[in-house]
Amino acid sequence: MDSLHNDSSYGTMNYERFQNEACIARRSSPLRDLPEMLDARPNAISMAGGLPDPVTCPFIEATIKLRDGSQLQIDKDEMKFCTQYSNTEGFLALRQWFKELQRRVHNPPAMEDSTHPGQTDVIIMNGSQDALCQSLDAMVSPGDNVLIESPSYPVPVSILQPLGCNMLPVESDADGMDPDKLRHILSRWSPADAKNPNSDIPKILYCVPTGGNPTGSSLTLKRKQEIYRLAQEYDIMILEDDPYYYIQFAETLVPSFLSLDVDGRVMRFDSLSKLLSPGARLGFLTGPRPLVQKVIFKIMSSTMHANGIAQMFVLSALNKWGHDGFLARAKEISDLYLEKSQQCIKYMKKHLTGLAEWTEPTGGMFIWIKILGITNTTDLVFKAYLKDVLFVGGNVFHVDRSAPSEYIRVSFSLATCENMDKAFSRLAECLKEELPPKT
16 A cells, blocks of 8 residues: 555646546536635625525524433534524535545545545545536547446436446455456557547546445455556546445454555445434545535535534534544444344355355445356246235346346345345245246
8 A cells, every 4th residue: 555655656647537528528517616615704794695594594493302312412503503594615624524524434545645636534424425427427428438337326327327427347256346347448549649639538437336226245455456557657536435434344454545646546435324324314525626626516505414403413413523423333244234134144145045146245234146047037036026025126236237247236224134034035936936946
């Protein structure tokens, strides 16, 4: 990792290379600049913004009871603040909290360097998926070649398809995306092509590096280092979609791409859905300021900012716990899902031995099961559904969803042991009906 941190041979990043024409043309909204101007001069009399009179808001204060029996108190001033329009980037105090978290956990090389052209910045988003969608919409042009791990979380495929780009699947295995497969795809081009604005060399690489959805696999540090070096060589921006980072089943967290990012070529997407609440719809985007700023400009003309009430509730909880408390809570959640994964595998062994194969997950909420003797699991998934058990067919996790797949995805996050037992028993019944009898 240190060799990457000390490698400055790749020079200054050209961030315009990673922006489409609409993104390059996008500018700040003059009205959305007003909250920041007021923050700079808090005693100024504002006759500028169309902020509703607070007396029209019915919410005065709130008390929130936590699962441990303690309470959060949102006082009148905090409620007044969080129910009004606010900064596009998110509450300053919440951004600072997450900046410190990123510093503690990932220590991005460019975060503290104010002279770095891609100095790391953090903004609050309406969930990490919103951050991913806004980023891809700003970076991808029709005809672009986009590198995407395979199998992959289906949402980026759904985002990319209408943009008219070409998705280049990079195969993964039990250790995540295979750098050799990535190197083979990139061998179609020369690294020098990255300097040619007319070249179709890929500019973006998307992956879920931890507890992959659907595979449950995680990239090793060695593979991350190899992939980062390839990104340096071919001038590629890495989109690190990492909602399961804190749900790793090893005692020590594997360092992130962000922790390796000496150049400012990683856009990282963190989620609070798995650690606090999916209904809060909050996540945070970490990346080089020139690109983060363009995402901010886009938000100014769309969602304006993340939900203020959710930001205040989350900020209150985080301030109560502190960073150490948050990380301790994340470890408890990881331990919970490790236990659930082991329970799931127990019942898979009971019912599916000889009928299926799988690799134990290294994190996340999913297990990727290969069904033996069946080349396409679409009908199997439907037959299981008729027995009141639901799985997801493997075809939906590929760029070409019409292609057959011998896999299904299992989620162990919500099921009880009793339901796991029933589910795999019914799946085994479907398989025995489907497969020819052994002679």
